Amino acid sequence: MSNSKDTQKKPATTAPAAPVAPEPAAAAEVIDAEVVESTTTSTALATPTASAVTAPAAPAAPTDFEGRLAQIGETLADIAARNPDLQEAIEELILYTVAKVDGIEGSRGITIPNVNIRQKMTKQESLPGEVKEGELYTKQAVVGKELDFIPLFIHRKRVMFETGKERPVCYSNDGITGSVHGSCEKCAYGRYSGDTKADCSVGRAVSAVSSDFSQLYQIDFMKTSAKTGGRLETLAASPRGIYSSIFKLTTEKEKNAKGEFYKLQVYATNTKVRGAHYELARALSQLFKVKFDMSVENARNARARTAAGGAIDGNAGFVSSGEGADSDPDFASGAL
Numbered sequence: 001m002s003n004s005k006d007t008q009k010k011p012a013t014t015a016p017a018a019p020v021a022p023e024p025a026a027a028a029e030v031i032d033a034e035v036v037e038s039t040t041t042s043t044a045l046a047t048p049t050a051s052a053v054t055a056p057a058a059p060a061a062p063t064d065f066e067g068r069l070a071q072i073g074e075t076l077a078d079i080a081a082r083n084p085d086l087q088e089a090i091e092e093l094i095l096y097t098v099a100k101v102d103g104i105e106g107s108r109g110i111t112i113p114n115v116n117i118r119q120k121m122t123k124q125e126s127l128p129g130e131v132k133e134g135e136l137y138t139k140q141a142v143v144g145k146e147l148d149f150i151p152l153f154i155h156r157k158r159v160m161f162e163t164g165k166e167r168p169v170c171y172s173n174d175g176i177t178g179s180v181h182g183s184c185e186k187c188a189y190g191r192y193s194g195d196t197k198a199d200c201s202v203g204r205a206v207s208a209v210s211s212d213f214s215q216l217y218q219i220d221f222m223k224t225s226a227k228t229g230g231r232l233e234t235l236a237a238s239p240r241g242i243y244s245s246i247f248k249l250t251t252e253k254e255k256n257a258k259g260e261f262y263k264l265q266v267y268a269t270n271t272k273v274r275g276a277h278y279e280l281a282r283a284l285s286q287l288f289k290v291k292f293d294m295s296v297e298n299a300r301n302a303r304a305r306t307a308a309g310g311a312i313d314g315n316a317g318f319v320s321s322g323e324g325a326d327s328d329p330d331f332a333s334g335a336l
Contacts, residue, residue, distance in 0.1 A: 063297060068290045069097070075283045083276040089213040090280065096216050097287060112207070113138035114218045115147070117251055117262045134251050134262045138217070146250040148211035149219075150273060150281050151242045153288035154233050158184055159222060160200040173295045175202060177303075204229035207288040211246045211271075213280060219249065225264035232266045243281035246271040 060067030073094075080090040096110045115138060116122075118131040129142050136143035156175030159168045170180040170189070178200075181187045190200040203222035206229065210217070221229025236242035245268065252265040273281050 062293065065290060065294050065297075069287075072283055072287050072290065073097070076280075079276060079279050079283065086213070086276055086280060093209070093213065093216060093284065112216050112218045113140050114220065115143060115249070117264065119261055120259070134253060136249065136251065146248055147217070148246055148248055148269065149208040149217065150211060150246055151206050151208050151232065151236050152281065152285040153207040153292065154204055154229075154236070154242060155292055156202065157205045157220070157222075158190065158200050158202050160189055170200065173205075173292070173299065177299065179299065179302075202226065204233060206232065207285075207291075209281065209284055213277070216284070219264070221264060224254070224261065228264045228266055235266070235268050240278075241282060241285065243285050244273050244278060245269070246273060 060071060076090055076094060080087040096112060101110060115136055118127065118133050118135050118137060120133055122131075126139065128137055128140055131137045131142050135145055136147055155173070158170075158172040158175050158178065160170040160178070160181075162169050170178045172178045172184055176184055178184055178187060181189060184190055184200075187200065190198050190202065201222050203220065203226040206219040206221065208217045208219055209215070221232070232247065233242075236245065236247065238244050248267045248269055250265050250267070251262040253260060253262055255261075
């Protein structure tokens with residue numbers, strides 16, 4: 001698979017300047033055709049030469065976020081140096097690894113676009129342009145009827161909304177501990193009571209990259225799309241990693257007593273990711289793993305500060321890398 005933006009070979013250039021990774025406690029309170037043939041994702045970027053051969057660095061400790069991100073950055077720079085046709089795409093993807101946005105005081109990094117569905121009740125002002133009912137979009141761009149993507153990292157999540165509130169009142173980025181109500185397993189809000197639907201929704205968050213590696217996405221499979229997220233996890237499971245195949249994301253119309261609505265649907269394309277593209281996908285997967293571990297650590301620190309008598313942080317430490325789940329109205333969510 002060649003880069004859609006630039007297939008002309010060009011000499012490798014120096015990797016972008018190294019952004020500074022945040023301290024764990026203050027980081028973002030967060031997030032059958034075959035492809036071309038040929039390992040790791042970043043906050044601090046080194047500038048290795050393509051021919052440099054050195055002894056591998058000792059693995060970074062699980063909580064050494066700066067070290068882990070630096071290793072990933074070195075891998076991305078090396079992939080770019082060895083594959084000039086991927087260099088432009090990698091440079092664009094690296095922009096999402098910075099700790100802060102230059103020029104915005106207090107910024108905590110670039111938000112990865114969250115994929116949404118245009119429902120009948122979606123407000124026009126939240127759309128990036130002309131989006132037809134049932135089509136996919138982010139708040140920055142129209143995606144269209146479908147999206148070919150490579151899943152990079154999947155994790156469970158829980159979100160509890162209250163009527164009239166745009167942001168969740170309780171959030172769990174790991175599906176284990178809620179930001180307000182604590183243990184998800186013990187929380188009464190996550191349980192069904194007779195025929196009454198649980199107040200807290202459980203689903204999966206999927207970090208992904210478009211099949212041409214031009215754009216990163218966050219796809220939340222929550223509420224009416226929760227089962228689809230489970231299906232994707234099953235389809236993507238592979239000894240080579242979930243990032244070894246390309247999938248198609250689209251929408252499907254359904255109807256219930258409250259009316260018509262759309263939910264997410266996924267299909268396998270039987271297209272494999274190979275060579276340098278596979279290396280790049282694996283590196284990006286490791287980047288999202290670090291981001292996830294950082295969000296869990298930040299949430300733990302926020303709970304510790306609150307337990308020690310500090311100010312209650314609300315959902316601090318639990319904000320996803322995307323824009324949250326089902327940010328647009330879904331009138332059918334209570335029926336499925």
